[in-house]
Amino acid sequence: MSLPTTARVVRLAAQPDGLPAPEDFTVAEEPLPAPGPGQVLVRNRAFLAFPGLRTLIGGGGAGLPVPHITPGDALFGPALGEVLAAPDGGPLRAGDLVTHLSGWRDQLVAGAGRFTPVPADFPDPVALLSIASAGYGGLTRTAGLRPGDVVLVTGAAGAVGSMTGQIARLLGAARVIGTTRSPAKAERLTAELGYDAVLVPGGRPFAEQLAAAAPEGVDVVLDLVGGEQLTAAVDAARRGARIAVVGALAGQLDPATPGGHAPAVIDSFRVCTLGLSLRGFTGTDHPDLEAEWRERLGGWLRTGELTFPWTSVTGIDRAPHALAMLFTGDTFGATVVEL
Numbered sequence: 001m002s003l004p005t006t007a008r009v010v011r012l013a014a015q016p017d018g019l020p021a022p023e024d025f026t027v028a029e030e031p032l033p034a035p036g037p038g039q040v041l042v043r044n045r046a047f048l049a050f051p052g053l054r055t056l057i058g059g060g061g062a063g064l065p066v067p068h069i070t071p072g073d074a075l076f077g078p079a080l081g082e083v084l085a086a087p088d089g090g091p092l093r094a095g096d097l098v099t100h101l102s103g104w105r106d107q108l109v110a111g112a113g114r115f116t117p118v119p120a121d122f123p124d125p126v127a128l129l130s131i132a133s134a135g136y137g138g139l140t141r142t143a144g145l146r147p148g149d150v151v152l153v154t155g156a157a158g159a160v161g162s163m164t165g166q167i168a169r170l171l172g173a174a175r176v177i178g179t180t181r182s183p184a185k186a187e188r189l190t191a192e193l194g195y196d197a198v199l200v201p202g203g204r205p206f207a208e209q210l211a212a213a214a215p216e217g218v219d220v221v222l223d224l225v226g227g228e229q230l231t232a233a234v235d236a237a238r239r240g241a242r243i244a245v246v247g248a249l250a251g252q253l254d255p256a257t258p259g260g261h262a263p264a265v266i267d268s269f270r271v272c273t274l275g276l277s278l279r280g281f282t283g284t285d286h287p288d289l290e291a292e293w294r295e296r297l298g299g300w301l302r303t304g305e306l307t308f309p310w311t312s313v314t315g316i317d318r319a320p321h322a323l324a325m326l327f328t329g330d331t332f333g334a335t336v337v338e339l
Contacts, residue, residue, distance in 0.1 A: 003041060003085055007032040007107040010075050010319050012057060018255030019327045020057055022320035025075075033109055040086045040098075040112050047079035047103025048129045049313075049322045049335040050159060054252040060260020065284055078129045079103030080118070092117065099128050106316050106339050123301040127308035130334055133293040135164030135222060138244035138281040139171060141289065143220045147172030150214055152233055153195075154178075155224030155249045157185040159334035162193055162309045164222055169194040170305060173220070177213050179206075179229055181329055188332065193309065207232040217241070226250040226262030234266050234276065243278040253327060309333025 006029050013026045035041045055061045056069045069075060079100055086092040090112050098115035102108050118125050135153070139145045151168045155161045156178025165176045178198040180186050186198035197213040199206065210218075210232050217238030223230050227250030233243060251262035271278065283289060300306035311331035313322035319337045326335045 001084075003034065004043075004107055005032055005034075006030060007105050008316050009106075010104040010316065012069050012071050012073055012075065014071055015059075016057060019253070020054065020320075020323055022324055024057075025320040025323075027317055027319070032107055035085055035087070035109050038087055038090070038111055039109050040090070040092055040115060041084045041107070041109050042081040042098060042100070042115065043084050043107050044079050044081040044103060044105065044339055045097075046126055046129060046336050046338045047319075048077050048131065048159070049319070049326050049337060050077055050131060051247070051249060051252045051326065053077065053323060054259040054327065055248075058257070058259035060251070060258035062260070065282070075104035076101055077103045078131065080125055080129055081108075081115075083115075086112065097125050103337075104319060119298070122298055124308060126310070126336065127297060127301055128294070129310075129336055130159060130163060130297070130308055132160050132163035132167070132297075133290060134246050134281065134283060135160045136167050136293050136296070137283060137286055137289045138222045138246045139164065139168060139220065141286050142244035142246075142279050142281045143222065143242040145171050145173060145220050148174045149219035150175045150177070150217070151220045151222065152177045152179075152210070152214070152218045152236070153222045153224070154229045154233065155247060156180050156189055156195060156198060157182065157332055158224065158249070159310075160247065161222075161224055162189070162333040163306065165189065166194045166306050168220075168222075170300065175214070177210070177218070179225070185332055193307070201229065207235060210236045220244075222246060224249055226264050228264070230262075230264040231266065234270060234278070237270070237274065237276050239274045241274070241276050243276065245278065245280045310336045313337050315339070 016024045083096040097118035100115045151173045153164045157180040178195045189195040189198045199209040221233040221243040224247035226248045248262035252259045310333045
Protein backbone atom coordinates (compact mmCIF):
# COMPACT_ATOMS: atom_id res chain seq x y z
CA MET A 1 0.00 0.00 0.00
CA SER A 2 1.36 3.39 -0.96
CA LEU A 3 1.48 5.86 1.90
CA PRO A 4 0.01 9.37 1.65
CA THR A 5 2.47 12.17 0.94
CA THR A 6 0.22 15.15 1.76
CA ALA A 7 -2.02 16.20 4.62
CA ARG A 8 -4.82 18.75 4.91
CA VAL A 9 -4.34 21.07 7.89
CA VAL A 10 -6.54 23.78 9.46
CA ARG A 11 -4.57 26.93 10.27
CA LEU A 12 -5.47 30.31 11.71
CA ALA A 13 -5.30 32.78 8.83
CA ALA A 14 -6.03 36.04 10.66
CA GLN A 15 -6.57 37.24 14.20
CA PRO A 16 -10.37 37.26 14.71
CA ASP A 17 -12.22 40.43 15.57
CA GLY A 18 -14.40 38.98 18.33
CA LEU A 19 -15.51 35.37 18.13
CA PRO A 20 -13.73 33.25 15.49
CA ALA A 21 -15.55 32.92 12.17
CA PRO A 22 -14.91 30.45 9.32
CA GLU A 23 -13.14 33.11 7.23
CA ASP A 24 -10.45 33.42 9.93
CA PHE A 25 -9.11 29.98 8.98
CA THR A 26 -7.63 28.18 6.01
CA VAL A 27 -7.63 24.49 5.14
CA ALA A 28 -4.42 23.86 3.22
CA GLU A 29 -2.86 20.79 1.62
CA GLU A 30 0.72 20.42 2.82
CA PRO A 31 3.57 17.94 2.29
CA LEU A 32 3.57 14.99 4.68
CA PRO A 33 7.00 13.47 5.41
CA ALA A 34 7.59 9.74 5.32
CA PRO A 35 7.79 8.18 8.80
CA GLY A 36 11.32 8.12 10.19
CA PRO A 37 12.75 5.74 12.83
CA GLY A 38 10.33 5.36 15.73
CA GLN A 39 7.64 7.41 13.98
CA VAL A 40 4.03 6.49 13.20
CA LEU A 41 1.75 7.58 10.37
CA VAL A 42 -1.85 8.13 11.50
CA ARG A 43 -4.97 9.01 9.56
CA ASN A 44 -7.42 10.91 11.73
CA ARG A 45 -11.00 9.69 11.86
CA ALA A 46 -12.39 12.48 14.03
CA PHE A 47 -11.33 15.42 16.17
CA LEU A 48 -12.92 17.73 18.72
CA ALA A 49 -13.86 21.40 18.49
CA PHE A 50 -13.76 22.78 22.03
CA PRO A 51 -14.25 26.17 23.75
CA GLY A 52 -10.67 26.42 24.95
CA LEU A 53 -9.62 27.20 21.39
CA ARG A 54 -11.30 30.59 21.80
CA THR A 55 -8.84 31.48 24.56
CA LEU A 56 -5.85 30.17 22.64
CA ILE A 57 -6.83 32.02 19.46
CA GLY A 58 -7.87 35.22 21.23
CA GLY A 59 -4.63 35.48 23.18
CA GLY A 60 -6.41 35.51 26.54
CA GLY A 61 -5.45 33.85 29.78
CA ALA A 62 -2.15 33.50 31.56
CA GLY A 63 -0.20 30.48 32.75
CA LEU A 64 -1.79 28.16 30.20
CA PRO A 65 -0.21 24.69 29.77
CA VAL A 66 -0.27 25.03 25.95
CA PRO A 67 0.79 27.90 23.66
CA HIS A 68 -1.52 30.48 22.15
CA ILE A 69 -2.39 30.10 18.48
CA THR A 70 -1.27 32.96 16.25
CA PRO A 71 -1.87 33.57 12.51
CA GLY A 72 -0.14 30.85 10.50
CA ASP A 73 -0.28 28.28 13.32
CA ALA A 74 -2.15 25.00 12.99
CA LEU A 75 -5.00 24.30 15.38
CA PHE A 76 -4.75 21.28 17.66
CA GLY A 77 -6.82 19.25 20.09
CA PRO A 78 -8.15 15.77 20.94
CA ALA A 79 -8.35 13.39 18.00
CA LEU A 80 -9.09 9.75 17.19
CA GLY A 81 -7.05 8.16 14.43
CA GLU A 82 -6.05 4.92 12.75
CA VAL A 83 -2.44 3.84 12.38
CA LEU A 84 -1.44 3.42 8.73
CA ALA A 85 2.23 2.60 9.29
CA ALA A 86 4.35 1.91 12.37
CA PRO A 87 7.87 0.62 13.02
CA ASP A 88 8.37 -3.11 13.54
CA GLY A 89 8.67 -4.09 17.16
CA GLY A 90 7.02 -0.90 18.42
CA PRO A 91 3.92 -0.53 20.58
CA LEU A 92 1.65 0.17 17.58
CA ARG A 93 0.83 -1.56 14.33
CA ALA A 94 -1.20 -0.75 11.23
CA GLY A 95 -4.92 -0.81 11.92
CA ASP A 96 -4.69 0.19 15.59
CA LEU A 97 -6.92 3.01 16.80
CA VAL A 98 -5.20 5.71 18.83
CA THR A 99 -6.01 8.99 20.53
CA HIS A 100 -3.73 12.03 20.53
CA LEU A 101 -3.74 15.83 20.64
CA SER A 102 -2.96 16.61 16.99
CA GLY A 103 -6.42 17.07 15.58
CA TRP A 104 -7.44 19.66 12.96
CA ARG A 105 -5.59 17.74 10.23
CA ASP A 106 -6.43 14.59 8.34
CA GLN A 107 -3.05 12.85 8.61
CA LEU A 108 0.15 13.22 10.60
CA VAL A 109 3.52 11.68 11.31
CA ALA A 110 4.87 11.74 14.86
CA GLY A 111 6.77 9.67 17.40
CA ALA A 112 4.95 6.65 18.79
CA GLY A 113 4.96 8.16 22.28
CA ARG A 114 2.52 10.88 21.12
CA PHE A 115 -0.27 8.31 20.70
CA THR A 116 -2.37 6.37 23.20
CA PRO A 117 -3.75 3.02 21.98
CA VAL A 118 -7.50 2.43 22.15
CA PRO A 119 -8.31 -0.97 23.69
CA ALA A 120 -9.72 -3.36 21.11
CA ASP A 121 -12.85 -3.91 23.19
CA PHE A 122 -13.57 -0.25 23.94
CA PRO A 123 -17.33 0.11 23.33
CA ASP A 124 -17.46 3.50 21.54
CA PRO A 125 -14.02 4.83 20.54
CA VAL A 126 -15.31 8.27 19.48
CA ALA A 127 -16.36 8.82 23.12
CA LEU A 128 -12.66 9.03 23.96
CA LEU A 129 -12.75 12.48 22.37
CA SER A 130 -14.85 13.55 25.34
CA ILE A 131 -13.20 16.11 27.61
CA ALA A 132 -15.61 15.13 30.38
CA SER A 133 -12.65 13.82 32.36
CA ALA A 134 -12.61 17.44 33.59
CA GLY A 135 -16.14 17.01 34.95
CA TYR A 136 -15.28 13.64 36.49
CA GLY A 137 -12.10 15.05 38.01
CA GLY A 138 -13.85 18.16 39.28
CA LEU A 139 -16.46 16.03 41.04
CA THR A 140 -14.12 13.39 42.44
CA ARG A 141 -10.86 15.26 43.05
CA THR A 142 -11.84 18.88 43.72
CA ALA A 143 -15.41 18.83 45.05
CA GLY A 144 -15.37 15.36 46.61
CA LEU A 145 -18.96 14.52 45.71
CA ARG A 146 -20.69 12.40 48.35
CA PRO A 147 -23.80 10.24 48.03
CA GLY A 148 -26.88 12.35 48.70
CA ASP A 149 -25.36 15.66 47.58
CA VAL A 150 -27.33 18.25 45.62
CA VAL A 151 -25.19 19.16 42.62
CA LEU A 152 -25.24 22.19 40.31
CA VAL A 153 -23.51 22.02 36.91
CA THR A 154 -23.31 25.30 34.99
CA GLY A 155 -22.97 25.13 31.20
CA ALA A 156 -24.63 21.72 31.18
CA ALA A 157 -25.24 21.29 27.44
CA GLY A 158 -21.63 21.28 26.25
CA ALA A 159 -19.01 18.58 25.92
CA VAL A 160 -18.27 18.48 29.66
CA GLY A 161 -21.62 19.39 31.18
CA SER A 162 -23.72 16.99 29.10
CA MET A 163 -21.83 14.08 30.68
CA THR A 164 -21.21 15.58 34.12
CA GLY A 165 -24.87 15.39 35.10
CA GLN A 166 -24.85 11.68 34.29
CA ILE A 167 -21.58 11.19 36.16
CA ALA A 168 -22.89 12.99 39.24
CA ARG A 169 -25.90 10.69 39.26
CA LEU A 170 -23.67 7.61 38.95
CA LEU A 171 -21.57 8.86 41.85
CA GLY A 172 -24.63 9.07 44.08
CA ALA A 173 -25.96 12.63 43.80
CA ALA A 174 -29.50 12.99 45.12
CA ARG A 175 -30.43 15.85 42.81
CA VAL A 176 -28.66 17.31 39.79
CA ILE A 177 -29.40 20.81 38.48
CA GLY A 178 -27.94 22.26 35.28
CA THR A 179 -27.87 25.51 33.33
CA THR A 180 -27.90 26.23 29.61
CA ARG A 181 -28.70 29.14 27.28
CA SER A 182 -31.34 27.23 25.31
CA PRO A 183 -34.82 26.05 26.42
CA ALA A 184 -34.66 23.25 23.83
CA LYS A 185 -31.35 22.03 25.25
CA ALA A 186 -32.76 22.28 28.78
CA GLU A 187 -35.56 19.91 27.74
CA ARG A 188 -33.08 17.39 26.31
CA LEU A 189 -30.91 17.53 29.42
CA THR A 190 -33.82 16.63 31.66
CA ALA A 191 -35.39 14.10 29.29
CA GLU A 192 -32.23 12.26 28.27
CA LEU A 193 -29.24 13.02 30.46
CA GLY A 194 -30.12 12.70 34.11
CA TYR A 195 -30.76 16.31 35.11
CA ASP A 196 -33.65 16.91 37.52
CA ALA A 197 -33.95 20.60 36.58
CA VAL A 198 -32.20 22.86 34.09
CA LEU A 199 -32.22 26.64 34.39
CA VAL A 200 -32.10 29.06 31.44
CA PRO A 201 -30.56 32.45 32.33
CA GLY A 202 -32.50 35.46 31.06
CA GLY A 203 -35.98 36.65 31.84
CA ARG A 204 -36.53 35.66 35.47
CA PRO A 205 -33.44 36.54 37.57
CA PHE A 206 -31.05 33.60 37.61
CA ALA A 207 -30.60 33.66 41.39
CA GLU A 208 -34.37 33.32 41.82
CA GLN A 209 -34.46 30.34 39.45
CA LEU A 210 -31.69 28.63 41.38
CA ALA A 211 -33.37 29.27 44.74
CA ALA A 212 -36.57 27.67 43.41
CA ALA A 213 -34.73 24.63 42.00
CA ALA A 214 -32.67 24.09 45.16
CA PRO A 215 -34.63 25.65 48.04
CA GLU A 216 -32.34 24.09 50.65
CA GLY A 217 -29.16 25.03 48.76
CA VAL A 218 -26.50 23.05 46.91
CA ASP A 219 -23.64 20.91 48.22
CA VAL A 220 -21.46 20.68 45.11
CA VAL A 221 -20.98 23.07 42.19
CA LEU A 222 -19.18 22.10 38.99
CA ASP A 223 -18.79 25.52 37.37
CA LEU A 224 -18.02 25.75 33.67
CA VAL A 225 -19.25 29.31 33.15
CA GLY A 226 -18.16 31.83 35.79
CA GLY A 227 -19.71 35.29 35.86
CA GLU A 228 -23.18 35.73 37.33
CA GLN A 229 -23.78 31.99 37.48
CA LEU A 230 -20.81 31.47 39.80
CA THR A 231 -22.00 34.41 41.89
CA ALA A 232 -25.44 32.80 42.25
CA ALA A 233 -23.91 29.39 42.98
CA VAL A 234 -21.98 30.79 45.95
CA ASP A 235 -25.14 32.51 47.20
CA ALA A 236 -27.03 29.19 46.97
CA ALA A 237 -24.34 27.07 48.60
CA ARG A 238 -25.11 25.55 51.97
CA ARG A 239 -22.70 24.92 54.83
CA GLY A 240 -19.59 23.02 53.76
CA ALA A 241 -20.38 23.17 50.05
CA ARG A 242 -17.53 22.49 47.62
CA ILE A 243 -17.19 24.47 44.39
CA ALA A 244 -14.98 23.20 41.56
CA VAL A 245 -14.24 25.85 38.93
CA VAL A 246 -13.53 23.92 35.74
CA GLY A 247 -14.28 26.36 32.90
CA ALA A 248 -14.95 29.98 31.99
CA LEU A 249 -17.53 30.00 29.22
CA ALA A 250 -18.79 33.44 30.21
CA GLY A 251 -15.48 34.84 29.01
CA GLN A 252 -14.91 32.48 26.10
CA LEU A 253 -18.30 33.30 24.57
CA ASP A 254 -17.94 37.07 25.02
CA PRO A 255 -16.89 38.69 21.73
CA ALA A 256 -15.73 41.81 23.60
CA THR A 257 -12.92 39.98 25.43
CA PRO A 258 -9.94 37.85 24.33
CA GLY A 259 -11.54 34.81 25.92
CA GLY A 260 -9.36 34.59 29.00
CA HIS A 261 -11.39 36.44 31.64
CA ALA A 262 -14.68 35.57 33.35
CA PRO A 263 -15.01 37.91 36.37
CA ALA A 264 -17.47 37.00 39.10
CA VAL A 265 -18.47 38.74 42.32
CA ILE A 266 -18.02 36.32 45.21
CA ASP A 267 -19.53 36.91 48.66
CA SER A 268 -16.40 36.25 50.72
CA PHE A 269 -18.36 36.68 53.96
CA ARG A 270 -20.54 33.74 52.92
CA VAL A 271 -17.50 31.68 51.96
CA CYS A 272 -16.04 32.29 55.41
CA THR A 273 -19.11 31.84 57.60
CA LEU A 274 -20.38 28.71 55.82
CA GLY A 275 -16.96 27.09 55.43
CA LEU A 276 -17.24 26.89 51.64
CA SER A 277 -14.37 25.71 49.47
CA LEU A 278 -13.79 27.15 46.00
CA ARG A 279 -10.96 25.68 43.98
CA GLY A 280 -9.93 25.59 40.35
CA PHE A 281 -9.49 22.23 38.61
CA THR A 282 -6.80 21.44 36.03
CA GLY A 283 -6.07 17.97 34.76
CA THR A 284 -2.30 18.50 34.92
CA ASP A 285 -2.57 18.49 38.72
CA HIS A 286 -3.90 14.92 38.61
CA PRO A 287 -1.66 12.73 36.43
CA ASP A 288 -3.52 9.58 37.48
CA LEU A 289 -6.91 10.88 36.42
CA GLU A 290 -6.95 10.09 32.69
CA ALA A 291 -6.37 6.35 33.08
CA GLU A 292 -9.01 6.12 35.82
CA TRP A 293 -11.48 8.09 33.72
CA ARG A 294 -10.92 5.92 30.66
CA GLU A 295 -11.59 2.79 32.67
CA ARG A 296 -14.77 4.14 34.23
CA LEU A 297 -15.94 5.65 30.93
CA GLY A 298 -15.52 2.31 29.16
CA GLY A 299 -17.37 0.46 31.91
CA TRP A 300 -20.26 2.90 32.05
CA LEU A 301 -20.61 2.95 28.24
CA ARG A 302 -20.54 -0.84 28.17
CA THR A 303 -23.40 -1.14 30.66
CA GLY A 304 -25.39 1.68 29.09
CA GLU A 305 -25.32 3.74 32.30
CA LEU A 306 -23.62 6.62 30.47
CA THR A 307 -24.11 8.06 27.00
CA PHE A 308 -21.81 10.32 25.00
CA PRO A 309 -23.91 13.11 23.44
CA TRP A 310 -22.28 14.70 20.42
CA THR A 311 -22.95 16.73 17.32
CA SER A 312 -21.27 15.53 14.13
CA VAL A 313 -19.87 17.85 11.47
CA THR A 314 -18.56 16.01 8.42
CA GLY A 315 -15.38 16.86 6.53
CA ILE A 316 -12.27 18.85 7.35
CA ASP A 317 -13.47 21.68 5.10
CA ARG A 318 -16.35 22.12 7.53
CA ALA A 319 -14.11 22.21 10.61
CA PRO A 320 -14.00 26.04 10.83
CA HIS A 321 -17.80 26.05 10.64
CA ALA A 322 -17.94 23.51 13.48
CA LEU A 323 -16.00 25.91 15.68
CA ALA A 324 -18.32 28.78 14.79
CA MET A 325 -21.37 26.59 15.55
CA LEU A 326 -19.93 25.82 18.95
CA PHE A 327 -19.72 29.51 19.84
CA THR A 328 -23.19 30.35 18.53
CA GLY A 329 -24.75 27.52 20.51
CA ASP A 330 -25.80 25.47 17.48
CA THR A 331 -24.41 22.19 18.81
CA PHE A 332 -25.30 19.87 21.69
CA GLY A 333 -22.84 17.83 23.71
CA ALA A 334 -19.38 17.48 22.20
CA THR A 335 -18.76 19.00 18.76
CA VAL A 336 -16.94 16.38 16.67
CA VAL A 337 -15.55 16.78 13.15
CA GLU A 338 -15.67 13.41 11.35
CA LEU A 339 -13.31 12.73 8.44
